[in-house]
Amino acid sequence: MKRRHYERAPEYTADAYRVAGSDGIAYDVLGWETEPDEGTDWTGIEERTGKLVVQMIGDDRHFIVDPDDVTPLAEEEYCPECGQIGCHCYR
Numbered sequence: 001m002k003r004r005h006y007e008r009a010p011e012y013t014a015d016a017y018r019v020a021g022s023d024g025i026a027y028d029v030l031g032w033e034t035e036p037d038e039g040t041d042w043t044g045i046e047e048r049t050g051k052l053v054v055q056m057i058g059d060d061r062h063f064i065v066d067p068d069d070v071t072p073l074a075e076e077e078y079c080p081e082c083g084q085i086g087c088h089c090y091r
């Protein structure tokens, strides 16, 4: 799989997020997805696609999601160990 480019998304401050359609798994928001456009060869600047790059907690897989589908999770709502929502295996 092609490696996704992204830039930091400081507005996503929570440690974990729920992604619609993927209930039960907590995700970390890595940043805004970016893509080269016609000018990138010259400027080195990539354009945001409007999507977010997220990573499953406890895994290294990356996914591209719509920001509307992402909601922050409270610390007690997910498991920092295995990344599952509602799991308390480590407590």
Ligand SMILES: [Zn+2]
Residues within 6 Å of the ligand: 079, 081, 082, 083, 084, 087, 088, 089, 090
């Ligand atoms: Zn767990």
